[in-house]
Amino acid sequence: MRYWLMKTEPDVFSWEQFAEKGKASWDGVRNYQARNFMRDDFKVGDKVLFYHSSCPVPGIAGIATVSREAYPDPTALDVSSEYFDPASQKSGASRWVMVDLVPDRAFYPVASLAEIREIPELSSMLLLKTGQRLSIQPVTEREFQFITTRW
DNA sequence: GCCAACGTTGGC
DNA sequence: GCCAACGTTGGC
Numbered sequence: 545m546r547y548w549l550m551k552t553e554p555d556v557f558s559w560e561q562f563a564e565k566g567k568a569s570w571d572g573v574r575n576y577q578a579r580n581f582m583r584d585d586f587k588v589g590d591k592v593l594f595y596h597s598s599c600p601v602p603g604i605a606g607i608a609t610v611s612r613e614a615y616p617d618p619t620a621l622d623v624s625s626e627y628f629d630p631a632s633q634k635s636g637a638s639r640w641v642m643v644d645l646v647p648d649r650a651f652y653p654v655a656s657l658a659e660i661r662e663i664p665e666l667s668s669m670l671l672l673k674t675g676q677r678l679s680i681q682p683v684t685e686r687e688f689q690f691i692t693t694r695w
Numbered sequence: 696g697c698c699a700a701c702g703t704t705g706g707c
Numbered sequence: 708g709c710c711a712a713c714g715t716t717g718g719c
Binding site: 551553597598599657677679 | 715716
Protein backbone atom coordinates (compact mmCIF):
# COMPACT_ATOMS: atom_id res chain seq x y z
CA MET A 545 0.00 0.00 0.00
CA ARG A 546 1.21 3.51 -0.81
CA TYR A 547 0.52 6.93 0.60
CA TRP A 548 -0.18 10.19 -1.21
CA LEU A 549 -0.97 13.83 -0.73
CA MET A 550 -3.50 15.45 -3.07
CA LYS A 551 -4.06 19.19 -3.24
CA THR A 552 -7.36 20.89 -3.85
CA GLU A 553 -8.53 24.43 -3.52
CA PRO A 554 -11.47 24.37 -1.10
CA ASP A 555 -13.17 27.08 -3.15
CA VAL A 556 -13.31 24.54 -5.97
CA PHE A 557 -13.67 21.27 -4.07
CA SER A 558 -13.46 21.09 -0.28
CA TRP A 559 -13.25 18.29 2.25
CA GLU A 560 -16.76 19.24 3.36
CA GLN A 561 -18.14 18.70 -0.14
CA PHE A 562 -16.19 15.46 -0.41
CA ALA A 563 -17.51 14.15 2.92
CA GLU A 564 -21.08 15.06 2.07
CA LYS A 565 -20.88 13.42 -1.33
CA GLY A 566 -19.12 10.35 0.06
CA LYS A 567 -16.98 10.04 -3.05
CA ALA A 568 -14.82 12.03 -5.43
CA SER A 569 -13.61 11.59 -8.99
CA TRP A 570 -10.31 13.45 -9.08
CA ASP A 571 -10.68 15.16 -12.44
CA GLY A 572 -8.84 18.18 -13.76
CA VAL A 573 -5.24 17.10 -13.15
CA ARG A 574 -3.24 18.63 -16.01
CA ASN A 575 0.34 17.96 -15.03
CA TYR A 576 2.21 14.99 -16.44
CA GLN A 577 4.06 14.02 -13.30
CA ALA A 578 0.88 14.10 -11.24
CA ARG A 579 -0.98 12.16 -13.92
CA ASN A 580 1.72 9.53 -14.09
CA PHE A 581 1.47 8.94 -10.36
CA MET A 582 -2.25 8.25 -10.73
CA ARG A 583 -1.89 6.22 -13.91
CA ASP A 584 1.08 4.10 -12.88
CA ASP A 585 1.15 3.95 -9.11
CA PHE A 586 -2.27 4.51 -7.55
CA LYS A 587 -3.85 1.29 -6.30
CA VAL A 588 -7.18 0.59 -4.66
CA GLY A 589 -6.66 0.90 -0.92
CA ASP A 590 -3.88 3.48 -1.08
CA LYS A 591 -4.26 6.23 1.51
CA VAL A 592 -4.47 9.93 0.66
CA LEU A 593 -3.87 13.09 2.66
CA PHE A 594 -6.52 15.54 1.45
CA TYR A 595 -4.81 18.95 1.31
CA HIS A 596 -6.45 22.36 1.12
CA SER A 597 -4.35 24.92 -0.80
CA SER A 598 -4.75 28.58 -1.72
CA CYS A 599 -6.97 29.33 1.26
CA PRO A 600 -6.78 31.11 4.63
CA VAL A 601 -5.41 28.04 6.48
CA PRO A 602 -3.61 25.73 4.07
CA GLY A 603 -3.30 22.21 5.45
CA ILE A 604 -4.46 18.62 5.53
CA ALA A 605 -8.22 18.43 6.06
CA GLY A 606 -8.61 14.66 6.27
CA ILE A 607 -7.75 11.21 4.98
CA ALA A 608 -9.21 9.37 2.01
CA THR A 609 -8.87 5.94 0.41
CA VAL A 610 -8.43 5.18 -3.28
CA SER A 611 -11.56 3.32 -4.42
CA ARG A 612 -10.93 3.10 -8.17
CA GLU A 613 -7.73 3.08 -10.17
CA ALA A 614 -6.92 5.41 -13.07
CA TYR A 615 -9.41 5.81 -15.92
CA PRO A 616 -9.80 8.50 -18.59
CA ASP A 617 -10.75 11.98 -17.39
CA PRO A 618 -13.73 12.93 -19.61
CA THR A 619 -13.48 16.65 -18.81
CA ALA A 620 -10.52 16.80 -21.23
CA LEU A 621 -12.97 16.21 -24.10
CA ASP A 622 -15.75 18.46 -22.77
CA VAL A 623 -15.59 21.84 -24.49
CA SER A 624 -17.77 23.35 -21.78
CA SER A 625 -15.38 22.26 -19.03
CA GLU A 626 -12.68 24.53 -17.65
CA TYR A 627 -10.44 21.46 -17.91
CA PHE A 628 -11.04 21.03 -21.64
CA ASP A 629 -7.85 20.00 -23.46
CA PRO A 630 -7.68 20.77 -27.21
CA ALA A 631 -4.86 18.25 -27.72
CA SER A 632 -7.02 15.46 -26.31
CA GLN A 633 -9.89 16.46 -28.57
CA LYS A 634 -7.59 16.49 -31.58
CA SER A 635 -6.35 12.97 -30.88
CA GLY A 636 -9.84 11.74 -30.10
CA ALA A 637 -8.98 10.42 -26.66
CA SER A 638 -8.36 12.01 -23.29
CA ARG A 639 -4.67 12.04 -22.46
CA TRP A 640 -5.55 12.68 -18.81
CA VAL A 641 -6.73 10.28 -16.16
CA MET A 642 -8.46 10.45 -12.81
CA VAL A 643 -8.99 8.18 -9.82
CA ASP A 644 -11.88 7.84 -7.39
CA LEU A 645 -11.59 8.41 -3.65
CA VAL A 646 -13.81 7.82 -0.64
CA PRO A 647 -13.48 9.79 2.59
CA ASP A 648 -11.99 8.10 5.61
CA ARG A 649 -11.98 10.67 8.39
CA ALA A 650 -11.62 14.42 8.88
CA PHE A 651 -8.96 16.21 10.90
CA TYR A 652 -10.34 18.59 13.53
CA PRO A 653 -8.80 21.01 13.26
CA VAL A 654 -6.88 20.69 10.02
CA ALA A 655 -3.20 19.79 10.16
CA SER A 656 -2.06 23.24 9.07
CA LEU A 657 0.96 23.80 6.88
CA ALA A 658 2.37 26.09 9.58
CA GLU A 659 2.19 23.28 12.19
CA ILE A 660 3.61 20.69 9.81
CA ARG A 661 6.57 22.99 9.18
CA GLU A 662 7.40 22.97 12.89
CA ILE A 663 7.61 19.18 13.21
CA PRO A 664 11.15 17.77 12.75
CA GLU A 665 9.83 14.31 11.79
CA LEU A 666 8.00 15.88 8.85
CA SER A 667 10.75 18.21 7.69
CA SER A 668 11.56 16.15 4.61
CA MET A 669 8.01 16.08 3.26
CA LEU A 670 7.86 17.14 -0.40
CA LEU A 671 5.11 19.53 0.61
CA LEU A 672 7.67 21.66 2.43
CA LYS A 673 10.19 21.77 -0.37
CA THR A 674 10.65 25.18 -1.94
CA GLY A 675 9.17 25.32 -5.39
CA GLN A 676 7.41 21.98 -5.02
CA ARG A 677 4.05 22.64 -6.59
CA LEU A 678 3.01 19.15 -7.63
CA SER A 679 -0.67 18.66 -6.90
CA ILE A 680 -0.15 14.94 -6.26
CA GLN A 681 2.83 13.88 -4.17
CA PRO A 682 4.02 10.62 -2.66
CA VAL A 683 4.15 10.50 1.15
CA THR A 684 6.25 8.01 3.09
CA GLU A 685 4.65 5.50 5.43
CA ARG A 686 6.47 7.12 8.36
CA GLU A 687 5.17 10.56 7.46
CA PHE A 688 1.67 9.23 7.03
CA GLN A 689 1.74 7.32 10.31
CA PHE A 690 3.14 10.31 12.16
CA ILE A 691 0.45 12.64 10.83
CA THR A 692 -2.46 10.28 11.45
CA THR A 693 -1.24 9.60 14.98
CA ARG A 694 -0.81 13.28 15.76
CA TRP A 695 -4.11 14.34 14.19
C1' DG B 696 -1.51 41.61 -4.97
C1' DC B 697 3.28 40.00 -4.96
C1' DC B 698 6.55 37.02 -6.59
C1' DA B 699 9.61 32.75 -6.56
C1' DA B 700 9.85 28.67 -8.73
C1' DC B 701 8.56 26.09 -11.56
C1' DG B 702 6.31 23.84 -16.39
C1' DT B 703 4.90 24.63 -21.18
C1' DT B 704 4.99 26.68 -25.68
C1' DG B 705 6.72 27.85 -29.98
C1' DG B 706 10.05 30.26 -33.06
C1' DC B 707 14.31 29.30 -34.85
C1' DG C 708 17.22 20.77 -29.51
C1' DC C 709 17.67 25.44 -27.51
C1' DC C 710 15.78 28.85 -24.82
C1' DA C 711 13.06 33.21 -24.20
C1' DA C 712 8.56 34.32 -23.21
C1' DC C 713 4.67 33.19 -21.05
C1' DG C 714 1.44 30.89 -17.83
C1' DT C 715 0.57 28.60 -13.37
C1' DT C 716 0.95 27.45 -8.53
C1' DG C 717 0.40 28.65 -4.02
C1' DG C 718 2.20 30.73 0.29
C1' DC C 719 2.39 35.01 2.27
